[in-house]
Amino acid sequence: MTGSDRPAGVPGMIRDRMMSVTRRREDVPGIVRLELQAGPDFLDEASPGRFVQVEIPPGPFPLVRRPFTISRIGPSSFELLFEVRGRGTEALAATETGSSLRVLGPLGRGYALDGGRWLLIGGGMGAAGFPRLCQAADCGLAVLGASSACRLTDLSGVPCTSITEDGSSGRAGLVTDLLDGVPWEHFANIALCGPVAMMKAVMERVPPGLSGRVQVSAEARMGCGWGVCEGCSVPAAAGGYLKCCTDGPVIPAGRIDWERWEGV
Amino acid sequence: MTGSDRPAGVPGMIRDRMMSVTRRREDVPGIVRLELQAGPDFLDEASPGRFVQVEIPPGPFPLVRRPFTISRIGPSSFELLFEVRGRGTEALAATETGSSLRVLGPLGRGYALDGGRWLLIGGGMGAAGFPRLCQAADCGLAVLGASSACRLTDLSGVPCTSITEDGSSGRAGLVTDLLDGVPWEHFANIALCGPVAMMKAVMERVPPGLSGRVQVSAEARMGCGWGVCEGCSVPAAAGGYLKCCTDGPVIPAGRIDWERWEGV
Amino acid sequence: METGPWTLWGREYDSPLMLASGTAGFGLELMEMGMLAGVAAVVSKATTLLPRDGNVPPRIVETRYGLLNSVGLANPGVEEVLASVLPAASRLPVPLIVNVAGDTVEDYASVVERLDSSPVPVGYEINVSCPNVSAGGAAFGASPSTVEEVSRLVAAATRRPFSVKLTPNEGSMVESAAAAEEGGASAVTVCNTFLGMTVDWRTGEAPLKRGVGGYSSPALLPLTVARVHLTRRAVGIPVLASGGVGSPEDVLELLAAGATMVQVGTWLMRRPGAALELLEGVRELLDGLRGFPDGTGT
Amino acid sequence: METGPWTLWGREYDSPLMLASGTAGFGLELMEMGMLAGVAAVVSKATTLLPRDGNVPPRIVETRYGLLNSVGLANPGVEEVLASVLPAASRLPVPLIVNVAGDTVEDYASVVERLDSSPVPVGYEINVSCPNVSAGGAAFGASPSTVEEVSRLVAAATRRPFSVKLTPNEGSMVESAAAAEEGGASAVTVCNTFLGMTVDWRTGEAPLKRGVGGYSSPALLPLTVARVHLTRRAVGIPVLASGGVGSPEDVLELLAAGATMVQVGTWLMRRPGAALELLEGVRELLDGLRGFPDGTGT
Ligand SMILES: Cc1cc2nc3c(=O)[nH]c(=O)nc-3n(C[C@H](O)[C@H](O)[C@H](O)COP(=O)(O)OP(=O)(O)OC[C@H]3O[C@@H](n4cnc5c(N)ncnc54)[C@H](O)[C@@H]3O)c2cc1C
Ligand SMILES: Cc1cc2nc3c(=O)[nH]c(=O)nc-3n(C[C@H](O)[C@H](O)[C@H](O)COP(=O)(O)OP(=O)(O)OC[C@H]3O[C@@H](n4cnc5c(N)ncnc54)[C@H](O)[C@@H]3O)c2cc1C
Ligand SMILES: Cc1cc2nc3c(=O)[nH]c(=O)nc-3n(C[C@H](O)[C@H](O)[C@H](O)COP(=O)(O)O)c2cc1C
Ligand SMILES: Cc1cc2nc3c(=O)[nH]c(=O)nc-3n(C[C@H](O)[C@H](O)[C@H](O)COP(=O)(O)O)c2cc1C
Ligand code: FES
């Protein structure tokens, strides 16, 4: 609520802009990649783990925006990678190249990048932000739990292994099944995202003493996305709640009260 | 409310159908003509003066349908002729050939056709129904008060004279200015439509004794269009109200309480 | 939530859908249009002791996302309804519930007593919630003690079942529902249109002559869901939901919130054949469900 | 209807737009985003005597045509607000009105008294209408006598002006408005979210843990217009409109219905820069008008 609760940065860095869609791909049906044109004022702030709030055209329903992680950036553009889940993403999936979207951002706190190698563990579309993380940090291994997740998330050469519940892409099982041989100590940082139940299971596998290395990319139903509506609460270990949109979406695992957290 | 309040006809004659738009013309900007495909079950009931309720796609707002007179019929189609006035007609004007519209009708009571020659007096888009009347009756003269009304309403050879307030199409003035030389007695029937203020002025010019020949095509804001919501009231000379949708839209001038009638 | 057949007042229906008062007349028009399929029962337009012309037009004004009406209980009065409407309505293929309004507490019982002389109505809906008249209407519905009194008088006047149609605009709907039950009502209808208004900012004038009117819209569904849920927990009698239905999902949501039956009103203005469309949609959605829970909301 | 400058509590504003409580924090985030242009005043989120964590999430659920919220007055409590929030808010380029909630009638006055020790607030909004807490909230607003009592206690506790934010969900809003005026309120805010709910018909469960929440939507504008109009005729103090604004026309309609100022809330979730967009739209519409009438509704 006071200035110190929000990500550091210059006033005015969060802007609401109309942005051109310069490319649209749907390699896997129902999973859409949109490239949006952006200038340095946006891209310089688009650090790994931060997100944008996209207005769903033509309006006014759905009423509130939809949050999406900045999936990767280019010299004059960035990408969103999303799954069609409901009417908002459905409408967004119909966006055509050349049209414009209203985008607010970059928003939130991203990953704390203080050197060292990263282990990425993600379920579902949570991994949409990993490509951006690998652009900025040394990513050693990705363990993903989604059909064709490795192909989709395009981690530029980072070793990637994935599993799906129904075996539709290689092995059948849960992400946790892939964690047995993971050399946890080799990684200075662990990025974790996905459904809350899956993240809880992963947290139980993290060797004692290493959970301090885990940074969680959280999801919550958002109203504003910029810290005022108190809609996006994530239970805090210290009691009360964190705001996913400004205390997160990337939150050190130790700050979360995993017991109380039920997810979106 | 009882069966006798409604137009005579077989049960089930009012149907709600999806109809193909086979043609769209906009000769005068803002005035649109749509041709809709229809079968004999519709066309046989589409007597002069009756109307349809058109659902505005894609929905659900505007919520209620929009009423339009059946402007003319062909062997397997009929036409609507309408002016873009608000968001409903705006959306309708965007209809493309080949798309479909949901149409309820034919609705209401049309002109009582009992032989004899007709004089047509119309203001604004009220004249949209005159072509259909001239298809079924002997129309002798049309006096219209709208820009390019004669051209638009396409009365298949019926002598037509028009006037506009700003002189944009020929003479400048009110419809009533055209009535001076009209040989009222030559006409067994007078069809009158348009804004209520204009119709009141015309009624004052109708020679004493001849007002019984006037049939008014009334407009009112409609909810249902089929007689149940009591939304479309027109003050009745006998006290109380008539329902524009089922007692009309064509109502003998003598049944209307002109004093109380303010129009839509 | 019942998944059918649906039961009200000892009758079984294979649809949960009733047509709401004032939006379907006495059902005769829809019967002639062949559009009563899917309808469990028709609730008639309001009937009063004396004939009423209704309010000065315009009576219907659309706003961007809904409809304002100010009909003002236009109806020919109970004697005319008995003389010509109910005999015609005896041909209806579905039961008729007559909606009753009054200027005084006693009016309701008088109208019901007269209507009882006809074999046609299977029950009544006591409208203490019309936002479009000054006397009576919502004023009655706002006070639980008045609701209880009206219910008692009606219960004494007829042995037929009746529902009390409550107002969301004033007072406490939940307390009024309990009062209706206490007074002998066989159901409550939750609820009616919300007090609404539009003003032309260019002129400062309201298109409706009385200024305010009754507002309805599919966007109001969550308001009805909440009121059905709260009322359901407060009374043992059936709750008839009325307000906001525009899709099969809406019907199921109201049932899940605790409604016994669901009324559809304004949506009929858009879709006169709504009942069958909605019922078919409901059946499809229910068929798609395995292991449907028997919840009644939280 | 005023066409500007707009006056409230002796200050002139070149915008009629206030940011509604709970949808703009204390204005600091929008200040940093450079989006306070067009804002006449910020109404803060609710402040209570003690810190409140707020309700168990989820707190925001969207329905087809609107938003349900169940925030539950989450706030750090008046002492923390005094210690760290208000000093930061002294940098705001626009006046701040602090929204105050309480569990007891006395709470309101205590919070206001404490807040009076800060020079920052220009006035208060007394929230007796929160649908998302069991104690207090709407329960206070439903009773005119309680509204009058709260108003009296607050009036005794501060010399700053205050508005009483009324509930549309229970009781009589018009009587409560008159009671607030009688008790010494300097304005009334009309109104707050409407009690609403959604239920997942597949599971029978409500996504919001408390079941019901506060519903807001641009589709509710006609409900606010009616209540502003009726309240305007019942009181002499300013009426601050709150509910349903999503376009410049909506702002003008509320002003035409009798609002002194107009709040924008939920629409900020869609458009954080709404105030300037709306103000520019309002100016354009007013410029397009010749001979604008001075009506205040019918
Ligand atoms: C910070 C953040 C970043 C995200 N990044 C991505 C991303 O990069 N790619 C991606 O595919 N998805 C991402 N999501 C999730 C995405 O926002 C939701 O899938 C989307 O909002 C659903 O909108 P809808 O209208 O299609 O679905 P709805 O019809 O609204 O709901 C469908 C389902 O989605 C869930 N949902 C609804 N709203 C939200 C919300 N605001 N946040 C999370 N879940 C929600 C609900 O549980 C619901 O069951 C992110 C969410 C957050 C909070
Ligand atoms: C029986 C009948 C037949 C009609 N036939 C034709 C026709 O053939 N061609 C044609 O151009 N127009 C016709 N109209 C008028 C037409 O229905 C309206 O112009 C249309 O409904 C406006 O819709 P909108 O959404 O564009 O306007 P809105 O934005 O709803 O309103 C714009 C203006 O149109 C008027 N209006 C709104 N609704 C209605 C309504 N239901 N009835 C009348 N006026 C209304 C209002 O006074 C308003 O000022 C007819 C009306 C009736 C009642
Ligand atoms: C045009 C119109 C007329 C109405 N007339 C009555 C009436 O006479 N008696 C009554 O109890 N309710 C009346 N209502 C209220 C409806 O029965 C219904 O309760 C309300 O419209 C909410 O439901 P909906 O959203 O399905 O329309 C009327 C509603 C409309 C739109
Ligand atoms: C997320 C959210 C939080 C709110 N919190 C408060 C609050 O703390 N105090 C209050 O008086 N009103 C609160 N409100 C109500 C708004 O101030 C406003 O009165 C209401 O949302 C209607 O206006 P709108 O349609 O412009 O949103 C809240 C509304 C929303 C959507
Ligand atoms: S989404 Fe509004 S505070 Fe986080």
Ligand code: FES
């Ligand atoms: S439009 Fe409904 S009765 Fe005429």
